[in-house]
Amino acid sequence: MLDFIQQPWHWSIAGLFIGLTVPILLILGNKPFGISSSLRHICAACLPSSVTNGINYFNYNWKEEKWNLFFVTGVLIGGFIAAHFLSDPEPIQIAAETKAQLANQGIQDFAGLMPTDLFSWESLGTLRGFVFIVLGGFLVGFGTRYADGCTSGHAIMGLSNLQVPSLIATICFMIGGFLMTHFGLPFLLSL
Amino acid sequence: MSKSNIKALEKDDLIIVHPKKVKQESAIAHLKYMAVGVFFGIVFVKAEIISWFRIQEMFRLTSFHMYGVIGTAVVVGIISVFLIKKFNIKTLSGDKISISDKTFTKGQIFGGLMFGFGWALTGACPGPLYAQIGSGFGVVAVTLLSALLGAYVFGLLKDKLP
Numbered sequence: 244m245l246d247f248i249q250q251p252w253h254w255s256i257a258g259l260f261i262g263l264t265v266p267i268l269l270i271l272g273n274k275p276f277g278i279s280s281s282l283r284h285i286c287a288a289c290l291p292s293s294v295t296n297g298i299n300y301f302n303y304n305w306k307e308e309k310w311n312l313f314f315v316t317g318v319l320i321g322g323f324i325a326a327h328f329l330s331d332p333e334p335i336q337i338a339a340e341t342k343a344q345l346a347n348q349g350i351q352d353f354a355g356l357m358p359t360d361l362f363s364w365e366s367l368g369t370l371r372g373f374v375f376i377v378l379g380g381f382l383v384g385f386g387t388r389y390a391d392g393c394t395s396g397h398a399i400m401g402l403s404n405l406q407v408p409s410l411i412a413t414i415c416f417m418i419g420g421f422l423m424t425h426f427g428l429p430f431l432l433s434l
Numbered sequence: 435m436s437k438s439n440i441k442a443l444e445k446d447d448l449i450i451v452h453p454k455k456v457k458q459e460s461a462i463a464h465l466k467y468m469a470v471g472v473f474f475g476i477v478f479v480k481a482e483i484i485s486w487f488r489i490q491e492m493f494r495l496t497s498f499h500m501y502g503v504i505g506t507a508v509v510v511g512i513i514s515v516f517l518i519k520k521f522n523i524k525t526l527s528g529d530k531i532s533i534s535d536k537t538f539t540k541g542q543i544f545g546g547l548m549f550g551f552g553w554a555l556t557g558a559c560p561g562p563l564y565a566q567i568g569s570g571f572g573v574v575a576v577t578l579l580s581a582l583l584g585a586y587v588f589g590l591l592k593d594k595l596p
Binding site: 248251252254255256257258259260261262263264265266267268269270271272273274275278279281282283285286290295298299300301309310311313314315316317318319320321322323324325326327329330335337338340341342344345353356357358361362363364366367374375376377378379380381382383384385386387388389390391392393394395397398399400401402403404405406407408409411412413414415416417418419420421422423424425427428431 | 463468476484490506507518539550552564565595
């Protein structure tokens, strides 16, 4: 049984479970599935009022959205459990073409879920690491809040509810990703 | 203003200040959301959605994996929401389930593109960020802090943006 869980899961199983999160959260407490809103709640909860004063965006009762913070804490714990107790000892599979392209562009570590060439404390001190970790993170935070949702809130929850704005947002997520991968990354990986 | 007017005003104010409270759930009750999160985090790792390489494959069109995951999730979500509406399914505590509509703003275009850039760089949407940290990539905590800074700067600029 454990062996069965330890191997990487098929996309249909993962998709099924992620899709089921939508009705589970709705039935548990009428909560719309979404994760990037947690960024706003953490800001509202943690920043001193002297900082948030006058910023309407952070002046709301974040305590009513506390469930979302419990939820993302759970995601973090789940990541820990999966990586430490359910992980697959084999190196992850990567499409040969992508592996060759990335190796060409300077990635050397293909052993784990993320290349340590980019995502490690040593890398953080380099210009390249800074771009991928810090600038990338900033874009994720700013972009998802500006778009009012991320892959979960728009691509999954929004599309599940047949929302046109969510379709537009999802298409823009993809366009942004394609542009960055094909036009930005060749240069940024060479930094 | 007459005394009775002030009284009426106070009464109104009270209604405005304390809108009919949505049942607040206790901290213990919130643990069920954490449990869903734990499950969700495990799925993220086991399906390699938190993998930077999987996101690269998606944007390089060299693997069907991520399209399969998101596509299946959307189909399951659409069917679920349809059934909930059709059979008027209630929450566990018997409340009506209502999903608010999304309103279109230019943010979905500009913000969407920005998030797309960040997604290709970090290999993570906000959900996987948390799971990546949990799974041992401590440096991703810096990515998360940076994302929080991004959210904060957005809050600062919100009214000035298109």
